[in-house]
Amino acid sequence: MKTEAPSAASVSFPKVPDHYRGVWVRTLLETPTLRDASTCVRWMQTGQWHADLRVPSSARNADGTPTLAQRQSQQGFSGVTEISHAGDTEICTWHRRFDFLPPRPTPDTGTMVFETPERVIERGIHSEYLEVWERMPESVGVCIALAGTTITGADSGERLLQTGSCVMRVRPWQDFEISFGSLRQGVWHIEHSLVPELEGLALPLSLQRTGEHTATVQLANQVSAWKVLEWTDAP
DSSP states (O other): OEEOOOOTTOOOSOOOOGGGOEEEEEEEEEETTEEESOSEEEEEEOSSEEEEEEEOGGGBOTTSOBOTTHHHHOEEEEEEEEEEEETTEEEEEEEEEEESSOOOSSOOEEEEEEEETTEEEEEESSSOOEEEEEEOGGGOSOEEEEEEEOTTSOEEEEEEEEETTEEEEEEOSSSOEEEEEEEETTEEEEEEESSGGGTTOEEEEEEEEOSSSEEEEEETTEEEEEEEEEEEOOO
16 A cells, blocks of 8 residues: 655646546446456546545455455545647546555556547556546536645645535545545435445535635534635536
């Protein structure tokens, strides 16, 4: 398990185009040796920040409990996203700030072709793969990225992202957690997580902006101070 030093203030890339924002579900992965349509993958993209959670079906027993291979097969990372162009080709690079796995030997970069506003085809640049992504309709709207803070006001490394009614939490500590779920009537329903014990929980959640760069988060019975990285209300 490897994480980079947290840096909430070092984003240097322009915000990604609006058509990237939301939660994308991977429906297909193809490589020269693999075809995978069963792994649960959720990629949330705000204006600059992303979180990505990948849980293979082999990581859970039929009753949803983790298998012995759970830690070895799961993946998850978070960081900032850069969009660039080579001629008419749109290129997406995911700069991983926090990663459940050791650092990659090559950048996480792919070409992106939007077949429709809700479906994009990604092809690898540094390795041979194809991924098909489809956007969740309920993930369009409000776009928020928050950074957790310590009692001294420093960046704790924790991230809380929301797009539409979807929320992802990243806690890159010893027990590395990325959790995804839906926010309905003030309750966050955790559907998928790198920590299997969290799946199925329903936790009261409220995000409130208190200033240009500050917010409070009330999760269950705890209230904490956060730094606003992005905050765009729904149109």
